[in-house]
Amino acid sequence: MGANIKMVKLQNAFGEDETSRIPKNFIKGNELNSISFNSCDHGTYFTGGGVAAHNHIGIEEIFYFIRGTGIVILDDEEIPVKAGSVVVVPPETYHAIKNTGEDVLQHVVCSAHV
Structure with missing residues:
Protein backbone atom coordinates (compact mmCIF):
# COMPACT_ATOMS: atom_id res chain seq x y z
CA MET A 1 0.00 0.00 0.00
CA GLY A 2 1.39 3.41 -0.92
CA ALA A 3 0.79 6.80 0.58
CA ASN A 4 -0.32 9.93 -1.23
CA ILE A 5 2.21 12.58 -0.29
CA LYS A 6 2.48 16.09 -1.70
CA MET A 7 5.05 18.63 -0.52
CA VAL A 8 4.03 22.28 -0.90
CA LYS A 9 5.77 25.31 0.56
CA LEU A 10 3.30 27.69 2.21
CA GLN A 11 4.69 30.65 0.27
CA ASN A 12 3.66 28.86 -2.94
CA ALA A 13 0.08 28.32 -1.78
CA PHE A 14 -2.89 29.82 -3.58
CA GLY A 15 -3.98 33.06 -1.92
CA GLU A 16 -7.30 34.85 -1.85
CA ASP A 17 -7.72 38.62 -1.65
CA GLU A 18 -9.40 39.73 1.57
CA THR A 19 -8.93 42.66 3.92
CA SER A 20 -8.93 41.11 7.43
CA ARG A 21 -7.29 37.79 6.64
CA ILE A 22 -5.15 35.97 4.11
CA PRO A 23 -6.29 32.39 3.49
CA LYS A 24 -4.00 30.18 1.40
CA ASN A 25 -5.06 26.79 0.13
CA PHE A 26 -2.08 24.54 -0.38
CA ILE A 27 -3.67 21.19 -1.13
CA LYS A 28 -7.05 19.89 -2.26
CA GLY A 29 -8.34 16.34 -1.89
CA ASN A 30 -8.73 15.86 -5.63
CA GLU A 31 -4.96 16.43 -5.99
CA LEU A 32 -4.42 13.27 -3.91
CA ASN A 33 -7.20 11.23 -5.52
CA SER A 34 -8.79 11.08 -2.08
CA ILE A 35 -12.49 10.58 -1.44
CA SER A 36 -12.40 11.64 2.22
CA PHE A 37 -9.67 14.33 2.36
CA ASN A 38 -11.05 17.77 1.47
CA GLY A 43 -4.84 31.23 7.48
CA THR A 44 -3.48 34.57 8.67
CA TYR A 45 -5.81 36.99 10.47
CA PHE A 46 -4.77 40.58 11.08
CA THR A 47 -5.46 42.31 14.41
CA GLY A 48 -9.24 42.47 14.85
CA GLY A 49 -9.77 40.30 11.77
CA GLY A 50 -11.54 37.02 11.54
CA VAL A 51 -14.03 34.93 9.67
CA ALA A 52 -17.79 35.10 10.27
CA ALA A 53 -19.79 32.18 11.63
CA HIS A 54 -20.44 29.49 9.05
CA ASN A 55 -20.74 25.72 8.87
CA HIS A 56 -19.83 22.90 6.51
CA ILE A 57 -22.25 20.11 5.68
CA GLY A 58 -20.53 16.73 5.88
CA ILE A 59 -17.05 18.16 6.53
CA GLU A 60 -15.00 18.01 9.74
CA GLU A 61 -12.14 20.49 10.32
CA ILE A 62 -9.12 20.43 12.62
CA PHE A 63 -7.37 23.75 13.33
CA TYR A 64 -3.79 23.94 14.64
CA PHE A 65 -2.81 27.47 15.69
CA ILE A 66 0.82 28.41 15.07
CA ARG A 67 0.98 32.10 16.03
CA GLY A 68 -0.94 34.78 17.91
CA THR A 69 -4.00 34.77 20.17
CA GLY A 70 -7.70 34.77 19.47
CA ILE A 71 -10.99 33.01 19.96
CA VAL A 72 -12.81 30.28 18.10
CA ILE A 73 -16.57 30.19 18.49
CA LEU A 74 -18.21 26.75 18.22
CA ASP A 75 -21.97 27.23 18.12
CA ASP A 76 -22.35 29.36 21.32
CA GLU A 77 -19.08 28.40 23.04
CA GLU A 78 -16.03 30.74 22.96
CA ILE A 79 -12.68 28.95 23.05
CA PRO A 80 -9.50 31.01 23.61
CA VAL A 81 -6.65 29.95 21.30
CA LYS A 82 -2.94 30.64 21.04
CA ALA A 83 0.09 29.04 19.36
CA GLY A 84 -0.12 25.30 20.00
CA SER A 85 -3.92 25.19 20.41
CA VAL A 86 -5.90 22.56 18.51
CA VAL A 87 -9.63 22.90 17.85
CA VAL A 88 -11.80 20.23 16.22
CA VAL A 89 -14.92 21.45 14.42
CA PRO A 90 -17.47 18.66 13.91
CA PRO A 91 -19.61 18.64 10.75
CA GLU A 92 -22.57 21.05 10.69
CA THR A 93 -21.15 23.04 13.65
CA TYR A 94 -21.29 26.81 13.24
CA HIS A 95 -17.84 28.25 13.87
CA ALA A 96 -16.04 31.58 13.65
CA ILE A 97 -12.50 32.82 14.31
CA LYS A 98 -11.39 36.22 15.63
CA ASN A 99 -7.92 37.60 16.26
CA THR A 100 -8.03 39.26 19.70
CA GLY A 101 -4.31 39.93 20.00
CA GLU A 102 -1.80 42.53 18.85
CA ASP A 103 0.03 40.10 16.54
CA VAL A 104 -1.33 38.18 13.56
CA LEU A 105 -3.23 34.97 14.33
CA GLN A 106 -2.16 32.04 12.14
CA HIS A 107 -3.39 28.49 11.79
CA VAL A 108 -3.24 25.44 9.58
CA VAL A 109 -6.60 23.75 9.05
CA CYS A 110 -7.21 20.37 7.45
CA SER A 111 -10.68 19.13 6.56
CA ALA A 112 -12.22 15.84 5.55
CA HIS A 113 -15.57 14.56 4.31
CA VAL A 114 -17.29 12.37 6.88
Whole structure:
Protein backbone atom coordinates (compact mmCIF):
# COMPACT_ATOMS: atom_id res chain seq x y z
CA MET A 1 0.00 0.00 0.00
CA GLY A 2 1.39 3.41 -0.92
CA ALA A 3 0.79 6.80 0.58
CA ASN A 4 -0.32 9.93 -1.23
CA ILE A 5 2.21 12.58 -0.29
CA LYS A 6 2.48 16.09 -1.70
CA MET A 7 5.05 18.63 -0.52
CA VAL A 8 4.03 22.28 -0.90
CA LYS A 9 5.77 25.31 0.56
CA LEU A 10 3.30 27.69 2.21
CA GLN A 11 4.69 30.65 0.27
CA ASN A 12 3.66 28.86 -2.94
CA ALA A 13 0.08 28.32 -1.78
CA PHE A 14 -2.89 29.82 -3.58
CA GLY A 15 -3.98 33.06 -1.92
CA GLU A 16 -7.30 34.85 -1.85
CA ASP A 17 -7.72 38.62 -1.65
CA GLU A 18 -9.40 39.73 1.57
CA THR A 19 -8.93 42.66 3.92
CA SER A 20 -8.93 41.11 7.43
CA ARG A 21 -7.29 37.79 6.64
CA ILE A 22 -5.15 35.97 4.11
CA PRO A 23 -6.29 32.39 3.49
CA LYS A 24 -4.00 30.18 1.40
CA ASN A 25 -5.06 26.79 0.13
CA PHE A 26 -2.08 24.54 -0.38
CA ILE A 27 -3.67 21.19 -1.13
CA LYS A 28 -7.05 19.89 -2.26
CA GLY A 29 -8.34 16.34 -1.89
CA ASN A 30 -8.73 15.86 -5.63
CA GLU A 31 -4.96 16.43 -5.99
CA LEU A 32 -4.42 13.27 -3.91
CA ASN A 33 -7.20 11.23 -5.52
CA SER A 34 -8.79 11.08 -2.08
CA ILE A 35 -12.49 10.58 -1.44
CA SER A 36 -12.40 11.64 2.22
CA PHE A 37 -9.67 14.33 2.36
CA ASN A 38 -11.05 17.77 1.47
CA SER A 39 -8.29 20.37 1.82
CA CYS A 40 -5.54 21.87 3.93
CA ASP A 41 -5.18 25.62 4.32
CA HIS A 42 -3.01 28.21 6.07
CA GLY A 43 -4.84 31.23 7.48
CA THR A 44 -3.48 34.57 8.67
CA TYR A 45 -5.81 36.99 10.47
CA PHE A 46 -4.77 40.58 11.08
CA THR A 47 -5.46 42.31 14.41
CA GLY A 48 -9.24 42.47 14.85
CA GLY A 49 -9.77 40.30 11.77
CA GLY A 50 -11.54 37.02 11.54
CA VAL A 51 -14.03 34.93 9.67
CA ALA A 52 -17.79 35.10 10.27
CA ALA A 53 -19.79 32.18 11.63
CA HIS A 54 -20.44 29.49 9.05
CA ASN A 55 -20.74 25.72 8.87
CA HIS A 56 -19.83 22.90 6.51
CA ILE A 57 -22.25 20.11 5.68
CA GLY A 58 -20.53 16.73 5.88
CA ILE A 59 -17.05 18.16 6.53
CA GLU A 60 -15.00 18.01 9.74
CA GLU A 61 -12.14 20.49 10.32
CA ILE A 62 -9.12 20.43 12.62
CA PHE A 63 -7.37 23.75 13.33
CA TYR A 64 -3.79 23.94 14.64
CA PHE A 65 -2.81 27.47 15.69
CA ILE A 66 0.82 28.41 15.07
CA ARG A 67 0.98 32.10 16.03
CA GLY A 68 -0.94 34.78 17.91
CA THR A 69 -4.00 34.77 20.17
CA GLY A 70 -7.70 34.77 19.47
CA ILE A 71 -10.99 33.01 19.96
CA VAL A 72 -12.81 30.28 18.10
CA ILE A 73 -16.57 30.19 18.49
CA LEU A 74 -18.21 26.75 18.22
CA ASP A 75 -21.97 27.23 18.12
CA ASP A 76 -22.35 29.36 21.32
CA GLU A 77 -19.08 28.40 23.04
CA GLU A 78 -16.03 30.74 22.96
CA ILE A 79 -12.68 28.95 23.05
CA PRO A 80 -9.50 31.01 23.61
CA VAL A 81 -6.65 29.95 21.30
CA LYS A 82 -2.94 30.64 21.04
CA ALA A 83 0.09 29.04 19.36
CA GLY A 84 -0.12 25.30 20.00
CA SER A 85 -3.92 25.19 20.41
CA VAL A 86 -5.90 22.56 18.51
CA VAL A 87 -9.63 22.90 17.85
CA VAL A 88 -11.80 20.23 16.22
CA VAL A 89 -14.92 21.45 14.42
CA PRO A 90 -17.47 18.66 13.91
CA PRO A 91 -19.61 18.64 10.75
CA GLU A 92 -22.57 21.05 10.69
CA THR A 93 -21.15 23.04 13.65
CA TYR A 94 -21.29 26.81 13.24
CA HIS A 95 -17.84 28.25 13.87
CA ALA A 96 -16.04 31.58 13.65
CA ILE A 97 -12.50 32.82 14.31
CA LYS A 98 -11.39 36.22 15.63
CA ASN A 99 -7.92 37.60 16.26
CA THR A 100 -8.03 39.26 19.70
CA GLY A 101 -4.31 39.93 20.00
CA GLU A 102 -1.80 42.53 18.85
CA ASP A 103 0.03 40.10 16.54
CA VAL A 104 -1.33 38.18 13.56
CA LEU A 105 -3.23 34.97 14.33
CA GLN A 106 -2.16 32.04 12.14
CA HIS A 107 -3.39 28.49 11.79
CA VAL A 108 -3.24 25.44 9.58
CA VAL A 109 -6.60 23.75 9.05
CA CYS A 110 -7.21 20.37 7.45
CA SER A 111 -10.68 19.13 6.56
CA ALA A 112 -12.22 15.84 5.55
CA HIS A 113 -15.57 14.56 4.31
CA VAL A 114 -17.29 12.37 6.88
